[in-house]
Amino acid sequence: MREYRPNEIEKKWQAIWEEREPFKASNNSDKPKFYALVEFPYPSAEGLHVGHPRPYTALDVVARKRRMEGYNVLFPMGWDAFGLPTENFAIKNKIHPAIVTKRNIDRFRAQLKSIGFSFDWSREVDTTDPNYYKWTQWIFLKLFEKGLAYKHEMPINWCPSCKVGLANEEVIQGNCERCGGEVVRKVKNQWMLKITEYADRLIDDLELVDYIERVKIQQTNWIGRSEGADIDFQIAGKEDKLRVFTTRPDTLFGSTYMVIAAEHPLIEKYKDEIENIDEIREYQKEVSKKSDFERTELSKEKTGVEIKGIKAINPANGREIPIWISDYVLMTYGTGAIMAVPGHDTRDWEFAKKFNLPIIEVIKGGDIEKEAYTDIEEGVVVNSDFINGMNPKDAKEYMINWLEEKGLGQRRVNFKLRDWVFSRQRYWGEPIPLVHCDKCGWVPVPESELPVLLPDVENYEPTDTGESPLANIRDWVETTCPKCGGPAERETDTMPQWAGSSWYFLRYCDPHNDKELASKEALEYWLPIDWYNGGMEHTTLHLLYSRFWHKFLYDIGVVPGPEPYAKRTSHGMILGDNNEKMSKSRGNVVNPDDIVRDYGADTLRAYEMFIGDFEKSVPWSENGVKGCRRFLERVWKLQDILVEGEGYTKELEGSIHKTIKKVSEDFETLKFNTGIAALMSLLNEFNDHGSIKKEDLKTFLILLNPVAPHITEEIWQSIGLEGYLHEASWPKYDEEKIKDDVIELPIQVNGKVRGTIKVSVDEPQDKIREKAKEDPNISKHLEGKNIVKEIFVPGKIYNIVVK
RNA sequence: GCCGAUGUGGCGGAAUUGGCAGACGCCCACGACUCAAAAUCGUGUACCGUAAUGGUGUGUGGGUUCGACUCCCACCAUCGGCACCA
Numbered sequence: 001m002r003e004y005r006p007n008e009i010e011k012k013w014q015a016i017w018e019e020r021e022p023f024k025a026s027n028n029s030d031k032p033k034f035y036a037l038v039e040f041p042y043p044s045a046e047g048l049h050v051g052h053p054r055p056y057t058a059l060d061v062v063a064r065k066r067r068m069e070g071y072n073v074l075f076p077m078g079w080d081a082f083g084l085p086t087e088n089f090a091i092k093n094k095i096h097p098a099i100v101t102k103r104n105i106d107r108f109r110a111q112l113k114s115i116g117f118s119f120d121w122s123r124e125v126d127t128t129d130p131n132y133y134k135w136t137q138w139i140f141l142k143l144f145e146k147g148l149a150y151k152h153e154m155p156i157n158w159c160p161s162c163k164v165g166l167a168n169e170e171v172i173q174g175n176c177e178r179c180g181g182e183v184v185r186k187v188k189n190q191w192m193l194k195i196t197e198y199a200d201r202l203i204d205d206l207e208l209v210d211y212i213e214r215v216k217i218q219q220t221n222w223i224g225r226s227e228g229a230d231i232d233f234q235i236a237g238k239e240d241k242l243r244v245f246t247t248r249p250d251t252l253f254g255s256t257y258m259v260i261a262a263e264h265p266l267i268e269k270y271k272d273e274i275e276n277i278d279e280i281r282e283y284q285k286e287v288s289k290k291s292d293f294e295r296t297e298l299s300k301e302k303t304g305v306e307i308k309g310i311k312a313i314n315p316a317n318g319r320e321i322p323i324w325i326s327d328y329v330l331m332t333y334g335t336g337a338i339m340a341v342p343g344h345d346t347r348d349w350e351f352a353k354k355f356n357l358p359i360i361e362v363i364k365g366g367d368i369e370k371e372a373y374t375d376i377e378e379g380v381v382v383n384s385d386f387i388n389g390m391n392p393k394d395a396k397e398y399m400i401n402w403l404e405e406k407g408l409g410q411r412r413v414n415f416k417l418r419d420w421v422f423s424r425q426r427y428w429g430e431p432i433p434l435v436h437c438d439k440c441g442w443v444p445v446p447e448s449e450l451p452v453l454l455p456d457v458e459n460y461e462p463t464d465t466g467e468s469p470l471a472n473i474r475d476w477v478e479t480t481c482p483k484c485g486g487p488a489e490r491e492t493d494t495m496p497q498w499a500g501s502s503w504y505f506l507r508y509c510d511p512h513n514d515k516e517l518a519s520k521e522a523l524e525y526w527l528p529i530d531w532y533n534g535g536m537e538h539t540t541l542h543l544l545y546s547r548f549w550h551k552f553l554y555d556i557g558v559v560p561g562p563e564p565y566a567k568r569t570s571h572g573m574i575l576g577d578n579n580e581k582m583s584k585s586r587g588n589v590v591n592p593d594d595i596v597r598d599y600g601a602d603t604l605r606a607y608e609m610f611i612g613d614f615e616k617s618v619p620w621s622e623n624g625v626k627g628c629r630r631f632l633e634r635v636w637k638l639q640d641i642l643v644e645g646e647g648y649t650k651e652l653e654g655s656i657h658k659t660i661k662k663v664s665e666d667f668e669t670l671k672f673n674t675g676i677a678a679l680m681s682l683l684n685e686f687n688d689h690g691s692i693k694k695e696d697l698k699t700f701l702i703l704l705n706p707v708a709p710h711i712t713e714e715i716w717q718s719i720g721l722e723g724y725l726h727e728a729s730w731p732k733y734d735e736e737k738i739k740d741d742v743i744e745l746p747i748q749v750n751g752k753v754r755g756t757i758k759v760s761v762d763e764p765q766d767k768i769r770e771k772a773k774e775d776p777n778i779s780k781h782l783e784g785k786n787i788v789k790e791i792f793v794p795g796k797i798y799n800i801v802v803k
Numbered sequence: 804g805c806c807g808a809u810g811u812g813g814c815g816g817a818a819u820u821g822g823c824a825g826a827c828g829c830c831c832a833c834g835a836c837u838c839a840a841a842a843u844c845g846u847g848u849a850c851c852g853u854a855a856u857g858g859u860g861u862g863u864g865g866g867u868u869c870g871a872c873u874c875c876c877a878c879c880a881u882c883g884g885c886a887c888c889a
Contacts, residue, residue: 041889084888084889085889165887166887168886169887171887214807294804421887423887425887496887497887497889498889535883536883536884538884539807541884541886541889544886572882610815610828611816617809617882617883623830627827633843673828676827677817677826680827681827684827748823751868752870753822753856755856756856776856777856790869797823799869800869801869
């Protein structure tokens with residue numbers, strides 16, 4: 001028997017697959033289709049680490065299994081290649097980001113190929129390829145055309161000393177990552193996408209899809225639908241009203257002051273009448289340094305300033321109440337103003353305690369001296385005039401109707417979800433295909449002129465005005481207006497990385513189409529994606545953005561269904577062997593190249609699947625890798641115990657059928673670890689038996705093939721089985737062969753197991769009682785006691801309760 | 804802080820979803836083979852007992868149940884996301 005040499009046989013089989021293309025998907029086939037998708041990677045300069053192959057192997061297992069089950073499988077791969085790290089790397093090393101990107105992609109592709117994934121490489125996509133981003137730009141134009149893209153003032157993180165806008169990640173505790181200086185928030189006019197217009201559908205349509213529950217919950221909570229009312233508070237002695245959104249109109253009588261966001265326009269409007277405007281300005285400056293995250297922290301000490309000189313009137317009781325500004329109210333949520341009800345809102349309560357503002361109890365049930373009473377399900381309304389005595393829920397309804405009748409407010413559904421800030425002041429992204437003309441305003445670039453190419457330039461350093469680097473390239477910026485032909489300027493902001501990844505799965509269906517983003521037939525054939533797996537870190541943003549774009553494309557008739565993904569699952573992270581997140585700075589990164597070189601791709605794949613619960617994060621262990629290599633060595637040696645004969649070995653038949661069932665089910669339900677454990681157990685049984693027949697081995701090889709495709713193909717060929725393993729059919733099990741006739745039934749006395757007895761599956765209770773009493777280990781626990789109760793669960797347990 | 808999740812031997816994990824806790828693998832120990840080592844094969848391996856079909860044991864504290872890793876309540880710890888990292 002020759003030795004198991006993974007490096008040789010893996011190269012051999014990868015060459016054969018390259019040549020024969022068995023994993024190429026067909027756009028017209030009689031077979032049922034199966035579209036399996038994994039999140040395409042960001043091709044970083046560091047290359048792959050062992051975390052990447054985990055989800056890829058998982059869906060590769062599913063894809064390979066489905067092919068053997070007779071499906072036409074689409075399992076594609078591509079590159080999410082625009083983004084900040086590449087741009088920063090390019091600036092630092094003075095290499096063009098396009099060159100860096102190409103280099104990184106080549107490395108990633110070679111690494112992935114060395115692991116033997118069954119991707120259809122003929123459909124590879126790259127978001128930075130003009131033939132790809134042409135269609136990203138096209139989608140943006142459609143959004144613009146339908147009024148879903150608009151300009152709006154939004155704050156960015158601004159480093160005054162570097163004079164650049166920073167990503168949130170580059171802001172470390174309020175300071176610039178590069179120079180350490182203090183970061184402030186600077187308002188810029190940016191392109192926004194109206195995702196909020198789709199908020200209801202993004203929640204409601206979750207009913208149409210099969211996502212793991214925690215993903216649905218995260219999506220729903222992120223969108224954050226809440227029902228309540230807008231209420232207008234008159235500003236005393238003025239025309240203006242101050243509008244608030246509240247989910248608790250039932251507590252309106254308890255509102256003793258108002259709080260507005262530091263950026264609220266009311267302040268500018270009344271600046272001449274505000275007595276302490278300097279104090280207010282000082283506070284605004286402080287707030288501009290904080291992130292929303294810091295501002296809304298519940299546990300932090302409340303801060304704020306009363307606006308002196310203007311007051312509001314509580315519309316329920318006509319009382320004059322003060323207006324404050326505080327950082328815990330955000331301009332981006334609700335209306336940027338709140339009615340404070342300190343008796344029944346935790347943050348308002350803390351604020352009121354600190355600044356000595358009156359706290360009125362309007363819902364009885366708690367102790368508002370100690371803390372805010374926030375329950376809406378229980379309690380009784382008090383101190384509230386005409387709604388006294390109601391329960392808060394009815395009072396809420398009553399108040400909304402009352403407000404509407406009196407013209408003081410109206411029912412409204414509010415969302416936490418905010419519109420999508422779509423502008424970036426960066427070079428390495430898709431140019432936004434719009435032109436600004438003084439006469440015509442914002443004019444779309446005609447479709448025939450797409451793509452708007454990124455200009456090839458030397459310098460992509462940010463400008464010191466906060467504009468995109470593209471703003472410096474005057475001969476690119478200066479153009480003519482497509483509408484009037486007059487002089488005009490191109491938009492210099494680029495799109496965020498999210499843009500390209502919001503529709504890439506559509507391009508896979510028809511990646512070389514130069515007339516459309518993908519043909520209608522291809523989209524109708526492949527969509528929806530049958531199974532999409534990705535990290536939990538993408539459950540809110542990427543998933544939501546791509547669902548939003550898909551729904552938009554559905555509305556304009558481009559895609560055939562309202563949801564892109566029929567099923568979504570999630571994997572856990574692979575940590576370093578010190579149990580920390582793998583990162584260069586922590587020095588715990590494991591490169592899959594090393595594992596492939598030292599142990600082989602099949603060992604890497606088997607370990608990635610065997611390492612632990614697929615959905616949980618787990619530390620890497622080199623010893624675990626060795627264990628999987630040993631397993632494959634033992635698989636290889638099965639060739640030594642092969643004997644002549646037809647069919648399954650009689651004594652092994654039951655186990656083989658059980659294993660087929662177990663593996664078939666586990667590979668579909670993310671339980672790859674126990675599927676492999678079942679194969680290990682079967683292997684141990686083979687070895688205990690001492691000999692196997694060809695049919696036994698054949699079935700074993702097919703079951704193991706999705707996990708370890710190279711070694712199984714090699715053994716298949718070397719024992720003279722016909723054709724290629726990847727053309728074989730997935731085995732079926734026989735339910736009759738799985739049943740056990742005799743089982744070991746555990747016998748409990750008072751819930752403690754005191755012995756087991758052998759019984760046939762359909763043994764009646766009387767017989768079991770008799771047999772149990774005969775067993776000395778059991779009967780000694782029954783002696784001198786009364787049997788109070790007996791519980792018999794056939795096939796599971798027999799419990800005798802004594803006193 | 805808010806939203807979501809997780810917690811079981813020395814380690815990764817398993818448990819038919821309320822019915823024998825610890826499958827499978829790693830580590831470790833001992834034995835076989837070897838001049839020796841590695842590799843391989845075999846045996847053992849939750850903890851406390853010399854031992855027992857003894858006792859204890861699934862983050863902590865309480866509860867429901869004939870029976871709880873599994874259900875309920877309270878708490879603690881860790882991880883993911885928080886809108887310009889991807």
